[in-house]
Amino acid sequence: MRIVLADDHEIIRDGLKALILKHPGYEIVGEANNGQEALEQVKALQPDIVIMDISMPVMNGMEAARQLHSDFPEVKTIILSMHREASYITQCMDYHVMGYVLKDEAGKEIIHALQAVQQGRKFYSDLTTKVIFEKFAEERTQAPAAAAPSITLTQREMEIMKHIAEGKTNHQIADTLFISFRTVETHRANLMKKLNAKNSIELINQARKEGIIK
Structure with a gap:
């Protein structure tokens, strides 16, 4: 799997490279400091996966993920971020991001995320899944019960x-x-x-x- 890393902190990229390259079958083909550079790298290098931070200059990772899905739908995106708020996670879902891993969980989760995405599955880490579940539960308790549709769909x-x-x-x-x-x-x-x-x-x-x- 050919991978592009996008993070404005070189130390983060170096740590990711060291972690990923311990596992056979992965190749880091490019690096980017911001979302715009990530898009340019994808166009030039045609990777399989982009691992990308959200908070980056010039173009943030969220906008870059939206643009990636629009222009290069065959390239899969994994977000690696310190943001654990439900709003960030759900927006990534809307932008068809295949994986969301928190930076403090990257050591144990990023390879699992790569393996899942390689197999065509989405990977949202345990903590991000918990955040979404809690948000869903909160909305259900606050919102009035809607009438059930008369037609049942799977x-x-x-x-x-x-x-x-x-x-x-x-x-x-x-x-x-x-x-x-x-x-x-x-x-x-x-x-x-x-x-x-x-x-x-x-x-x-x-x-x-x-x-x-x-």
């Missing part, structure tokens, strides 16, 4: 419905969820049948009426 159908509502094609949904194009087609057909829709516009409108999406 978790996968809910995921695909959300991506359809965002205007994504079947190919884009398949790439995002790491499933086959044919599987997406099957789920879309089931959604059309359940919601009695003849096309994507009707499908989205029906899903909104049912409270399945906002």
